[in-house]
Amino acid sequence: MQFVPWQNIxxxxxxxCGYCCKLYSVVLNFPEWLxxxxxxGAETTVAGLNRFYIKRADDGACxxxxxxxxxxxxxxxxxxxxxxxxxxxxxxxEPKYGHASRAQFNYRSRTLFVxxxxxxxxxxxxxxxxxxxxxxxxxxxxxxxGMRQAQCKTTSNLSSGRLCGLRWSGFW
Ligand code: SF4
Ligand code: SF4
Numbered sequence: 001m002q003f004v005p006w007q008n009i010x011x012x013x014x015x016x017c018g019y020c021c022k023l024y025s026v027v028l029n030f031p032e033w034l035x036x037x038x039x040x041g042a043e044t045t046v047a048g049l050n051r052f053y054i055k056r057a058d059d060g061a062c063x064x065x066x067x068x069x070x071x072x073x074x075x076x077x078x079x080x081x082x083x084x085x086x087x088x089x090x091x092x093x094e095p096k097y098g099h100a101s102r103a104q105f106n107y108r109s110r111t112l113f114v115x116x117x118x119x120x121x122x123x124x125x126x127x128x129x130x131x132x133x134x135x136x137x138x139x140x141x142x143x144x145x146g147m148r149q150a151q152c153k154t155t156s157n158l159s160s161g162r163l164c165g166l167r168w169s170g171f172w
Contacts, residue, residue: 003090003115005103010126012088012136014156017121018072020087022061026054032081039079054081071156082143085151088120089137091144107141114141 028036028045033052036044044063046055055063064075074080090096095103095113103113114137116123135153142148 002118003097004118004123004125005097005099006089006105006114006116006137007102007128008099008125009116009123009128009132011124011129011132012116012120012122013124014120014122016071016073016156018061018065018067020120021065021072021074021084022059023119024087025056026062026081027083028052028054028081032079035079036076080151085143085154086140088117088123089140090115090117091141105137105141107138108145108147110145112141112144 028051030052033045036054044055046053057063057065062074066073066075074084076084091105092113092115093111097103097113097115100113103115105112105114139148139151139153143151143154
């Protein structure tokens with residue numbers, strides 16, 4: 001896992017490859033865990049040392065990951081965990097992964113530090129585009145700050161088919 005500061009990224013669009021939903025365990029906050037348990041049953045979650053996670057299937061993928069027409073679809077549209085909404089980005093208050101000046105993102109009178117997990121196939125590298133800087137990243141920041149829940153730029157374009165805004169594979 002390698003984190004890249006946002007100023008090294010020209011743009012990001014989820015390609016619905018599904019890697020993120022297959023490779024990582026999804027941590028749940030308490031309200032998210034409660035909602036999942038009430039809706040789908042406790043067997044869809046697992047308890048860690050001091051956290052709850054979505055249960056992974058035998059192949060390691062998230063229980064709610066659906067394969068659909070060559071792409072991957074999230075089956076948790078209306079209760080997608082915030083960890084999934086934010087991936088592959090980390091929106092932090094400290095420059096945890098270095099490159100502070102290139103990770104710094106000033107927004108809503110706050111100084112944030114934004115990185116992306118280089119494993120994501122939706123990243124494009126280079127000088128940030130206007131859309132990435134002033135639209136996509138702001139939406140990620142608003143979700144991280146708890147000021148927004150609905151996803152538009154932070155989800156795959158494949159969701160424009162309006163399949164309930166389902167997030168194809170991972171994070172759209
Ligand atoms: S966010 Fe989208 S493009 Fe990136 S790894 Fe996940 S599914 Fe693939
Ligand atoms: S986006 Fe959906 S399918 Fe993917 S890990 Fe999160 S809950 Fe599971």
